[in-house]
Amino acid sequence: MASPQDFDSPRLVAEEFVGDNAAAVSVSELSSRLKRMVEGEFGHVRLKGEISGYKRAASGHVYLCLKDDSAVIDAVMWRGSAGALPFVPQDGIEVVATGKLTTYPGRSKYQIVVERMELAGEGALMALLEKRKAMLAAEGLFDPARKQPLPYLPRVIGVVTSPTGAVIRDILHRLADRFPTQVLVWPVAVQGEAAAGQVAAAIRGFDAIDGAGVVPRPDLVIVARGGGSIEDLWAFNEEAVVRAVADCSIPIISAVGHETDTSLSDFAADVRAPTPTAAAEMAVPVRADLIDQIAALKLRSDRSIRRHHQRGAERLAAMVRLLPRRDAILGPQRQRLDDLAGRLGRGLERRITQARRDVDRAGAALRPAILRQRLSAARDRLAGVSRLLDAAHPDKPLDRGYAWVAARTSGKVVGTAAAARAAGAVTLHFRDGAIDARVERGGGRAYAAAKPDQPDLF
Structure with missing residues (x-):
């Protein structure tokens, strides 16, 4: 075994010496010790930073970096926690991440395992909103050319909202006052983590109804929610909801919040209503006004028909006055008919007289002696022919x-x-x-x- 004096001398083969208190450890052992120390010291931390390099793996896990002006730390968010996020993280958004610090021995680095992530104040939320708005607008989801006109008098109206809030009561009451219409309510949560998925599914569900079954297909859909903070209305800014609104083939009225509240679903909808009550007013006309309008149109139509008949009668009377009298038109023809009738009688009399004269002349020429002489000559010819035929007979x-x-x-x-x-x-x-x-x-x-x-x- 080497002596302590040989500790600083270069050696070819590592050796232990007496009094050495820095025994060699394996890389795995050191990584484990570091991991225990880091996790023990930083078991729960909250980091504020800007998202960078956001990536969602096929497994559902999320990998990203959190950075500020002078430092960067890797972060990972497992699938369960990532699925519960109330928003979709994007690069450039400032957030507050809550989790525990750990190490990743495979790459000799430390990272934070994020359990919860929140936007760092309303400013960060607005930045995320503007960024998402620009992205969706670039895809043409807010293009006015995509907007559909609302039906004048929808027979069935679908409403996507909470079934227990004041919004649905206001809508039903307003529709009943203006023009009673069949209403289909698709109950959804309008706030919280599940709200965006339920609202998007409801919109696509209404659009998928073909009307051939028991449930009729709506002619109009109203997406409604009462007022609240930007956090309360955030579900209607989610990409899934905005795309569902833009893709719906049924005309949609977006009535989210009060007059000053604006959501991305408002831009994607065919019409934006300042309030849910205003959406009901836009959906149907006032039945009483419509009845009055129809009555007024009927009155105008009746007057127009009477004027038309009256003017036609006047024109007919004027034309009758311009026409010549019947006797003036038929007089010459009647006179000509009488003349022809008289001439016809006289002509017949002359013709009969002439025929009688011809008969008398012919009768005078027919004397009995001449007839008997002609009959005798005919008998002689007939007898000669008979004898000739008898002689020529083959038998x-x-x-x-x-x-x-x-x-x-x-x-x-x-x-x-x-x-x-x-x-x-x-x-x-x-x-x-x-x-x-x-x-x-x-x-x-x-x-x-x-x-x-x-x-x-x-």
């Missing part, structure tokens, strides 16, 4: 013992022996009947043989 020679031959199959007259041989079977027609015969070929001559039950003709 006349049959009376003198002749016969005519026809082919049995076709019925055509056979005039030569060759035709008879070609036909084979023939029919012989006599004056008193017909006989079927068969032509036999022999010696160049054709013989007609009668049927077996008939006598041989040759």
Whole structure:
């Protein structure tokens, strides 16, 4: 073992010597000792600083730095604590972080494990608000071109608000006074850590109703809350609520706080109302005024119709006065009709007289002697034609013992022996009947043989 005198002498291999009270320790042991000392000394601290390098990991844990003018300290916030934050941290925002100081041996550094984080006063809150407003405005969420007109007379109105506060009572009372309308209330918390998520979910829930089921789809949505401090109204400045308002396809009236209160949801909504009661007044017209207006319009319409009829009657009377009288229009036609009727009677009389004269002349020319001479000549011509027809009749020679031959199959007259041989079977027609015969070929001559039950003709 080395002596104490050798303590400051350079050595190749580390050795322990008598009286040495600084024994070598491992890095892990030193890190553990430092960790215990730091955590024991700074078990609970509150740090005020500006957020820098904010990052949310996929696990849900949050990593960031807190800094001031001359120093920086790392910070980590586990998922459970990060999920309970009432706002979304951003770089450049001054906060007060509450937690405990610890070390991270893996990187030989110390850090604060943040359990709670709050904005460092109203100034920091306003800075965060302005920064978020600029970011959302840059995305076009506040663009006037996105605004939708409100329906003139909505049949169903959806209201997103607390079911127990005075706001919903004021809205329902005002709607009942002006124009009774069906109202659907989506109850939400309007203040606290859960408020932003509930309000955003309610807005998207109303927008998701298709109207095909029992619950009707609202024609208008009112997002309302009473007045309060900027901290009380902060849920309506959260990004989730603002995006839900901007994305809603149903026209939205934002009525958050009193006249002097302004939230980011007001900029994203289609219309901002100074108070929840004013939102109800914007939503529907006054029923009595509407009835009076309709009655006035009906009166004007009736007067207009009467004036129209009166003026039409006056114009018709003026036109009637300008038209000629009926007798003046029809007089010449009546006279012409009488003239034509008279001429027609006289013309018929003349025509009948002329016809009678023609009949008398024709009757005088028809003498009985001439008719009898013509009838006698016609009878002689008819008798001559009859004799000629009788002599030319094809059956006349049959009376003198002749016969005519026809082919049995076709019925055509056979005039030569060759035709008879070609036909084979023939029919012989006599004056008193017909006989079927068969032509036999022999010696160049054709013989007609009668049927077996008939006598041989040759």
